[in-house]
Amino acid sequence: MQSQHLMNTYKPAPVAFTHGQGAWLYTTDGRKMLDALAGIAVSGLGHAHPKLVKAIADQAGKIIHTSNLVNVPEQGALADKLCALAQMDNVFFGNSGAEANECAIKLARLYGHQRGISNPHIIVMERAWHGRTLATLAATGSRKAQAGFEPLVTGFIRVPYNDIDAIRAIAAHNKDVVAVLTEVVQGEGGIVPARADYLQALRELTAQKQWLLMIDEVQSGIGRTGKWFAHQWAGITPDVMPLAKGLGSGVPIGACLAKGIAATVFKPGNHGTTFGGGPLVSVAALRTLEIMEEEGLLANAVRMGEIMTSAFQQALAGVPGVREIRGMGLMMGIELDRPCGDIVNMALESNLFTNVTQDSVIRLLPPLIINESEAREIVARLVPVIKSFLAHSARAAA
Numbered sequence: 001m002q003s004q005h006l007m008n009t010y011k012p013a014p015v016a017f018t019h020g021q022g023a024w025l026y027t028t029d030g031r032k033m034l035d036a037l038a039g040i041a042v043s044g045l046g047h048a049h050p051k052l053v054k055a056i057a058d059q060a061g062k063i064i065h066t067s068n069l070v071n072v073p074e075q076g077a078l079a080d081k082l083c084a085l086a087q088m089d090n091v092f093f094g095n096s097g098a099e100a101n102e103c104a105i106k107l108a109r110l111y112g113h114q115r116g117i118s119n120p121h122i123i124v125m126e127r128a129w130h131g132r133t134l135a136t137l138a139a140t141g142s143r144k145a146q147a148g149f150e151p152l153v154t155g156f157i158r159v160p161y162n163d164i165d166a167i168r169a170i171a172a173h174n175k176d177v178v179a180v181l182t183e184v185v186q187g188e189g190g191i192v193p194a195r196a197d198y199l200q201a202l203r204e205l206t207a208q209k210q211w212l213l214m215i216d217e218v219q220s221g222i223g224r225t226g227k228w229f230a231h232q233w234a235g236i237t238p239d240v241m242p243l244a245k246g247l248g249s250g251v252p253i254g255a256c257l258a259k260g261i262a263a264t265v266f267k268p269g270n271h272g273t274t275f276g277g278g279p280l281v282s283v284a285a286l287r288t289l290e291i292m293e294e295e296g297l298l299a300n301a302v303r304m305g306e307i308m309t310s311a312f313q314q315a316l317a318g319v320p321g322v323r324e325i326r327g328m329g330l331m332m333g334i335e336l337d338r339p340c341g342d343i344v345n346m347a348l349e350s351n352l353f354t355n356v357t358q359d360s361v362i363r364l365l366p367p368l369i370i371n372e373s374e375a376r377e378i379v380a381r382l383v384p385v386i387k388s389f390l391a392h393s394a395r396a397a398a
């Protein structure tokens with residue numbers, strides 16, 4: 001039973017967990033459940049990873065917080081590692097995906113002002129998701145999320161996703177644009193990958209116009225798609241990259257990386273936060289990245305993604321109501337032809353923890369450490385749920 005003293009912002013599923021182990025979660029009522037969501041792309045190492053637990057415990061025993069009024073060596077070590085992996089120049093640490101995007105938006109505006117653009121605008125995408133703070137809510141392409149919070153922050157121009165001509169048309173006449181902000185795989189938007197040729201054309205156009213290309217890898221980054229960052233599949237590098245979710249394995253962290261001219265925009269006093277990049281979270285994130293390397297989790301994400309995709313394709317081939325199975329690595333969506341929110345609770349009854357986004361897309365974001373038998377088990381548990389849901393809802397409609 002949920003406490004009456006929590007603000008009415010969530011509608012939690014009827015389950016709670018006492019602990020986890022690897023890709024498995026243990027419920028308060030004694031069930032063992034397979035985790036196909038990883039806390040929404042956060043727990044890439046699964047639950048209670050012994051190396052991570054030790055690193056966090058050791059650091060907690062030394063020092064948890066100091067503030068950014070002093071040098072934080074652990075933060076520096078994490079920045080070095082992240083910049084090396086991403087081929088970026090520097091990074092600001094915050095506490096969430098929204099904050100990482102908020103930093104990117106502020107950086108782009110300041111960049112504009114430094115170039116003499118007094119009314120800077122950022123191009124954003126339909127169905128984008130960048131967070132729920134006021135600025136990131138305005139950048140987010142969901143009227144449902146925005147409704148009631150007007151007046152929205154101005155300075156955003158929205159275009160269809162995967163449509164380079166829409167951006168070229170704006171480039172032809174608008175002198176106030178300073179940046180383009182996009183995801184590489186829209187996550188909340190329904191697991192929709194951007195085409196590689198679109199990303200490459202966007203990279204070329206933004207460079208030519210001296211706009212910043214800002215790629216939100218909050219959900220798709222940190223190995224989720226089988227590369228450290230999903231844009232690397234297209235062979236491009238952004239100017240600005242917000243990160244969060246998988247970076248701290250559940251210890252809250254956001255990061256905004258910058259490269260080239262974007263890395264020179266902020267000066268002391270322009271931006272900051274009390275908790276960002278503290279010793280504890282920095283160690284958690286650095287250790288997360290190291291463990292991912294030690295355990296070959298990028299390659300594992302590719303392999304497990306392939307196994308699951310082909311198993312779903314086989315099992316759901318020709319099933320009426322299944323529109324598309326898509327994704328990259330372990331960021332997968334199964335789109336049905338009807339709203340399917342009920343699938344979450346049906347899957348829970350089969351001891352599988354999953355999610356539905358955009359009403360009709362079953363979203364799978366399992367831990368990156370899953371092995372082949374767990375990957376096949378997710379498919380084995382979900383397929384009968386999907387079939388039964390489709391049969392039942394078809395009957396109900398008839």
Ligand code: PLP
Nearest residue numbers: 096097098129130131187218219
């Ligand atoms: N950006 C993307 C691509 C996301 O998927 C999300 C959250 O789902 C966010 C930003 C916001 O992150 P947070 O919920 O940590 O504020």
